[in-house]
Amino acid sequence: MNKEKIGNIQLFYIMVGYVLGTAIILGLGLEVKQDAWIFILIGTLGGMLLMTIYTQLSAFYPDDTLVQMIPKIIGKYLSYPIILLYIFHFTYSAARACRELGDLLASTILTETPLIVTIVSFMVLVIYCLRGGIEPFFRMGEVVFPVYIFALMLIWTLLLSVEGNDVKNLTPVLANGIKPVLKEAFPTALNFPFGETIVFMMFFPFLNSKKNIKKIGIVAVLFGGILLTVNSIMIMSVLGPEIYSQNIFSLLTATRMVTIADFLERFDVLVILMMVAGVFFKAGGFLFGAALGIAHLFNLKQTRSVTLGLGTIIISLSLISANSYVEHINIGFLFFVPYVHTFLQIIVPILLLCIAFIRKKFSLF
Template identity: 60%
Template sequence: MEQKKISSLQLFYVIVGFEVGNTVIFALGVGANRDAWLSIVVGMLCGLVLMFVYTKLSAYYPGDTLIQMIPKIIGKYLGFPINLIYIFYFVFLCSSACRNFGELIIGTILTKTPIVVVIGSFMVLVIYCLRGGVEAFGRMGEVVFPVYMFAIVLVWVLLLSVEQFNMNNLTPVGGNGVKPIVKEAFPHTIVTFGETIIILMFFPFLNNKQHARKIGMAVIMLGGILLIVNTIMIMSVLGPEIYSKVNFPLLSATRQVSIADFLERFDALIILLMVAGVFFKVGGWTYGAAVGIAQIFNVKDHRSILISIGTIIIPLAILHASSDVEHFLEVGRKFLNMYFHMLTQIIFPVLLLFIAFIRKKFNLENSSV
């Protein structure tokens, strides 16, 4: 397994980019209507709790990834199927992010290009980067993240110029009560922050592990603030009705920008955001899956696994939904959020932390399970 290291700042860039990623262009918190931003606040607070769980697990097993620590906590016989679930989770989420990317690209700039070509080309780029190891991924994060931040801030500034921009679209705050906010936060917005469980696949390669918790908490805070501001900006332009009916609300809002009837059609900025965001998302999931598979089957170099993962992800991205509507509603909100995310992001980690605590408390590290 590689001995390369990633700096604290590089890991921060990569995981913030991973957390926010392509989420900024979607209707996050849509079930809470005009209080969508409040559901993100609730999700962020819960995300801080989850990050505490993740970093505490890492503190118990500082040299291990999630895949390595699971057998140490619950034994190799129970750990093996749990590890397989996590590998499938990483691969499936990677294919889902690729599908999102493909849908946006063929719906905007490459309308006559087969989606398999778009997704395949992007996966080749990601795998080429990841074959350089975690250091290469971290350095790419240093380059891509500032571009990503510049693009999103520029989009927000442009949205301020839209004639329909009106923050009254957010009022009355909490007008529908607390229930829709909490119902949307559990499970739909919390999973955005829970996906940062991927950070457990990077912590062993961090050059200063003492900063792990600070990085994790800072990731949740900055990512949450970015998503809250983004939702407020979109809602102020589109209003809650349109926000809830379009697949890519940030794209729809940006198309309203018209400066002096000359500067219009800033779709390219949204494409830039999507490409940068999906790079972090797909890169993180693919790296986690490759390292995990290498550790389960004792493969010395995970880079040899990357091409195989790519050949699985591309057809899976196309086959797991027949249309973009089915992908967003059936696969995303109804299946992933309700079942898969809850199991892998909350239930398993909390149980693992509890068992790990008992093992450390009663010095059971050498006992068999």
């Protein structure tokens, strides 16, 4: 596994696509309505800080993945429960991404297709790609990312043509002050989607050149955050704060309002294309991160069989995790994001960095 290498530009493409992932389709900052774009900007700044923590940890242990460095920082026996939690986190997050894709397709173009058929078909594609190793997955990013960005830019251009598009829908800015926005942003905006980039600590050791990891990571988070911010502004200008705050797939709803010369419409297929690409980045990254974690934990020399087994588990989890999409969202944003994400993506990395810093400092004397 260690002989596989990925390039810096490949890492950047996958990271940006990963940040956008499902977040660009789902409405972020629904509770703060017209201030959603500020909510996302706050999350972007926090995400850049988290990425600094992640990359600094990787700088202390450049040849180790997250799972490999934890025992070196806190000891062999204390590390086992933490490692298992990260593997669960990556596995369950992949299942959540697949469920979101399945529900989107079930509510749009595949209304008569059973959810299990959609999710299984998608996971077969992801597993087929990942069984070739880390290099094919990141090379796929080079192919998919330009298509993803082109579709996004085309959607934004089309949204400008919507008759009801009005930037005044973003006003009044901070009508209730900054406090409600900050309250919603911490820790939700930090954790989703920016904190989820912690999975890339599983991939940093495979880079051809590790000199620019911090720069690539921070720029990727910043670029992804800017795209999410602009996307939120575009959607809000079309839908208005009230519809935006009550809509599950806000970008899809806004795109369905596009009509050109009363002839060209139903551009929502572009949104579905983006969702498939975004979930490919996200589910693939989480799945391979979990597979690497299990391989390192049990000293396995390959991840193919692990990937296949995890794929089966992810399919099952995505189907049984919730009875409906509303329940799925509530579990995510009321429990998983504020508690599990906060612990594993913010608290644990900060503690690991502090301990690693002390270990490195005292080892010099």
